[in-house]
Amino acid sequence: MTLYKALTIAGSDSGGGAGIQADLKTFQMLDVFGTSAVTAVTAQNTLGVHGIYDIPLEGIERQIHAVLTDVGADAAKTGMLSQPQVIELVADCIAKAGLTRLVVDPVMVAKGGASLLAESARDALREKLLPLAAVVTPNLPEAEVITGLKLSSLDDMKKAAVVIVKEMGAGAAIVKGGHYEGAPTDVLYDGESFHLLSAERYETRHTHGTGCTFSAAVCAELAKGRTLLEAAHTAKKFITLAIRYELGIGGGHGPTNHWA
Numbered sequence: 001m002t003l004y005k006a007l008t009i010a011g012s013d014s015g016g017g018a019g020i021q022a023d024l025k026t027f028q029m030l031d032v033f034g035t036s037a038v039t040a041v042t043a044q045n046t047l048g049v050h051g052i053y054d055i056p057l058e059g060i061e062r063q064i065h066a067v068l069t070d071v072g073a074d075a076a077k078t079g080m081l082s083q084p085q086v087i088e089l090v091a092d093c094i095a096k097a098g099l100t101r102l103v104v105d106p107v108m109v110a111k112g113g114a115s116l117l118a119e120s121a122r123d124a125l126r127e128k129l130l131p132l133a134a135v136v137t138p139n140l141p142e143a144e145v146i147t148g149l150k151l152s153s154l155d156d157m158k159k160a161a162v163v164i165v166k167e168m169g170a171g172a173a174i175v176k177g178g179h180y181e182g183a184p185t186d187v188l189y190d191g192e193s194f195h196l197l198s199a200e201r202y203e204t205r206h207t208h209g210t211g212c213t214f215s216a217a218v219c220a221e222l223a224k225g226r227t228l229l230e231a232a233h234t235a236k237k238f239i240t241l242a243i244r245y246e247l248g249i250g251g252g253h254g255p256t257n258h259w260a
């Protein structure tokens, strides 16, 4: 059996629902060996983010170097990168390593409102990281910040996806529609055509870590050599079940169910 490997470069969520914890659980469920480079540690539970502690740049670089020079990675993803210098460092490491199956989840703000990316880092995200991405997976508010467009329809989401690919240089974009009311339809644009990923909406407050989980599932499938379209469909199924079969953990926004 071939063993596939994926690296997540992201923040730690002590509550186990988002960040590297969500990524590693997702990799495991999709039969991919997971490794991690932690960019920041959050003190967090289902009620919110209670502290953020950035890892020094040298520590981030050494984690990535340690993983890539020994274990290796068939694909990688980025999550919470916190500061502009972290984005620059991570972009540099990825470019030097020649990692092409890169999923960029442009994490900006937690559902509870805590900022997970400094505003001053937004230019670095657009200029340094997006051009290296095989696919970028913004939710609606993130796509609005990245493109500067106001998004209120599927057509708007398509326009944002085109801007991210054609103007910002990403290989593909999946603009996620979970923040809309109604069916949570995502728009995938690969530079040539559009594909819609649809699912039924399930009403629940337990959606903490959905973005991390979805992008980790795309990353795991890319690691296995699946096409982006196959990876996106598998990830959509994975996240839909993870939301549908809620665990009900904690008194606030609980984690999705990676076992589902």
Ligand code: PLP
Pocket: 010, 011, 012, 013, 018, 019, 020, 042, 044, 079, 080, 107, 108, 109, 110, 111, 112, 116, 207, 208, 209, 210, 211, 212, 253
């Ligand atoms: N904490 C960390 C470390 C994350 O990477 C993320 C993900 O985006 C979050 C929290 C936010 O999770 P959510 O907005 O789904 O609650």
